[in-house]
Amino acid sequence: MELAVVMAILTLLLGGLLPTLTAQQELRARQETEHALADLREALLGFAVVHGRLPCPAVATAASGSAGAGTEARTGGHCACVDAASEVAASGGVACTANSVGGVVPWATLGLPETDAWGRRYTYRVAARFGRDPGQSSFGCTSSPDPNPAPARAGFALCTPGVITIESAAVGGTALVSYGVPAIVVSHGRNGAGAYTQPGSPLPSGNADEAENSDGDAAFVANTAIDDQLVWVPVNLLMNRMIAAGMLP
Numbered sequence: 001m002e003l004a005v006v007m008a009i010l011t012l013l014l015g016g017l018l019p020t021l022t023a024q025q026e027l028r029a030r031q032e033t034e035h036a037l038a039d040l041r042e043a044l045l046g047f048a049v050v051h052g053r054l055p056c057p058a059v060a061t062a063a064s065g066s067a068g069a070g071t072e073a074r075t076g077g078h079c080a081c082v083d084a085a086s087e088v089a090a091s092g093g094v095a096c097t098a099n100s101v102g103g104v105v106p107w108a109t110l111g112l113p114e115t116d117a118w119g120r121r122y123t124y125r126v127a128a129r130f131g132r133d134p135g136q137s138s139f140g141c142t143s144s145p146d147p148n149p150a151p152a153r154a155g156f157a158l159c160t161p162g163v164i165t166i167e168s169a170a171v172g173g174t175a176l177v178s179y180g181v182p183a184i185v186v187s188h189g190r191n192g193a194g195a196y197t198q199p200g201s202p203l204p205s206g207n208a209d210e211a212e213n214s215d216g217d218a219a220f221v222a223n224t225a226i227d228d229q230l231v232w233v234p235v236n237l238l239m240n241r242m243i244a245a246g247m248l249p
Contacts, residue, residue, distance in 0.1 A: 026190055029117035030229065033187045036116060037231040040185050043110045044233055049245040052134040052154040054183050054233070055110065056080065057103025057124045061200040069200075070108030073101075077133035079126065099140075099163045100127050100218040104196055105185060116187040116229075120195035120203070123186040123214060127163045130156050130182040130238075153247045156182075162235045166220050170212040176222055181232045184220055186213050189227030 047055050055072050056079035062069040073080035079101040102125040107114040115121055129140050132155035139146045141159035151157050162180035167173035188195035193206030194214025205211040209221040213228050222230045242248040 032117040041231050054126050054130045056131045058106040060104045060196040063200045064198040072106045072109050079131040120192045126183040164218045170208040184232040187229040
């Protein structure tokens, strides 16, 4: 009887501790991922300063260890799915819209970890014009004419617009950023809804807000109702870094 009482007490104590331990583990994972996302943004900015462009996404469906896994999907001096007519055309497992290219973070190209704290790859999207090699002549400027002469050391100009938007909700949300951004990175959180695994398989999408972060377009959602964590490259920060490095104007 005494042993049974002790076991019952231990069971109650463990039952009370498990939710606390789970919450602590999740908090630790989110903090780890937050730091990793900050490192990713710095890596993207550093890459731009060195190469005159932002890196292109890697193909999300490539299994870890396979040929080309984690490296930029590029061809002809631009991201792999860019064409002359529409800026992008879907091909090679890289998601595209009319002006941006998506996949996963090119971890091998950047020399960074492949996954977040939950073992899933980071979704990555870049505005197509920001992924082009230097030597371009058209920059999509809307607030002012394209520069003449064109930038010699960058594939984009000071007036090149970012096209990626971040909203507070997929339906009826408000813009969290006044202007479009050049690039964004998403960790899909503990539930992993919409993320790609290391074998290159997608996990099922979640609710409408989570689905917006994995549906292959240039619109994203950031709010506290979902466990996705996002970081983006503000256009002003990118331009300031490029100017300071002598890459622009």
